[in-house]
Amino acid sequence: MAQPAPVLPLENHQSLRERIVARLRQAIIAGDLPPKTRLVEPELARRLGVSRTPLREAIRHLEAEGLLTTVSRVGTFVTEVSPRDVDDTYVIRGVLEGLAARQAAENPDPAKAEKLRAMLAELARKTADYRLYHEAAGRFHEVIFALSGNQRLQAMYQSLTHQIARFRTLSLAMPQRPTVSYREHRHIAEAILRGRGAKAERLMRAHIEGARAVLRLRITPAQGRLRRGSGPRSGSTSRRRG
Numbered sequence: 001m002a003q004p005a006p007v008l009p010l011e012n013h014q015s016l017r018e019r020i021v022a023r024l025r026q027a028i029i030a031g032d033l034p035p036k037t038r039l040v041e042p043e044l045a046r047r048l049g050v051s052r053t054p055l056r057e058a059i060r061h062l063e064a065e066g067l068l069t070t071v072s073r074v075g076t077f078v079t080e081v082s083p084r085d086v087d088d089t090y091v092i093r094g095v096l097e098g099l100a101a102r103q104a105a106e107n108p109d110p111a112k113a114e115k116l117r118a119m120l121a122e123l124a125r126k127t128a129d130y131r132l133y134h135e136a137a138g139r140f141h142e143v144i145f146a147l148s149g150n151q152r153l154q155a156m157y158q159s160l161t162h163q164i165a166r167f168r169t170l171s172l173a174m175p176q177r178p179t180v181s182y183r184e185h186r187h188i189a190e191a192i193l194r195g196r197g198a199k200a201e202r203l204m205r206a207h208i209e210g211a212r213a214v215l216r217l218r219i220t221p222a223q224g225r226l227r228r229g230s231g232p233r234s235g236s237t238s239r240r241r242g
Contacts, residue, residue: 020050020058028067028078029166030131031173035080039068065162081170081219089163090212094205096157097141101188101204102197103148115143116189123182133178134169140185144192144204171215184210 027033039059045052059076062068070076104112119140126132138161145154172178184207191200 016050016054017057017061020048020054021061023048024058024062025065025067025162028062029162029169031169033078035078037078039076039078041076067162067166081167081215083216083219085163086167086212086215086219089160089167090208090215092160093164094208096153096160097144097208098201098205100145100148100150100153100157101192102201103150103153104144105192105195105197105200107147107149109147109149112147113193115147116193119143120182120186120189123185127178127182130172130178131169133181134165134172137168137172137178137181137185138165144188147192167215168211170218171211174214174218177214180210181207 024033033039041052041055041059045055048055059068059070063070063076067079068076069079119136122136123133123140126136145157148154172181184203188200188203188207191203
């Protein structure tokens with residue numbers, strides 16, 4: 001009897017639209033496409049080597065995520081980061097991640113120590129490069145949610161991950177912020193490993209509030225634009241690589 005064909009990993013079945021979404025999302029999160037960058041469809045389609053139909057589908061998807069916005073008869077732009085966006089997102093982060101840290105501390109997972117110490121070691125190696133540190137920091141927070149054992153909490157956090165990742169990149173680009181962040185992560189991990197739920201929650205909330213304060217320093221109170229000289233400059237896709 002013939003053997004059934006193996007089931008291939010899902011990533012091998014990503015549609016073209018999904019691949020375009022992933023590429024553009026990463027460029028926005030990393031700051032390669034800064035706020036207010038205009039996406040010129042014909043040029044972007046040419047650079048990506050795709051037709052405009054899947055590109056437009058990808059743009060609609062990213063609009064739903066809040067990363068792009070289309071102005072009628074003007075064009076499609078990377079959304080700006082406003083103080084209100086930051087405050088609304090980070091107050092939710094504080095609640096969700098504080099609870100996750102508390103529940104992770106109270107969850108008697110035998111693999112907890114190994115996972116957290118491995119993440120701390122990775123973070124320590126990457127503090128000199130905020131882009132690499134950003135990726136590791138995201139995984140650190142995901143590990144804490146996983147250790148909480150609360151799947152509903154994880155699902156709520158997942159709905160915000162793209163916006164959070166974008167904000168994290170902006171805050172970690174500030175000088176010395178990765179070093180401060182690593183120290184805060186280490187204290188959070190220590191509280192979790194000692195089973196001190198209330199302390200873990202308090203430290204996590206303080207960490208989130210610190211990140212919010214740093215991010216607010218990077219945007220002007222009046223217009224929500226990045227401060228001059230503090231990050232990548234806006235420009236059309238004809239002048240920068242996405």
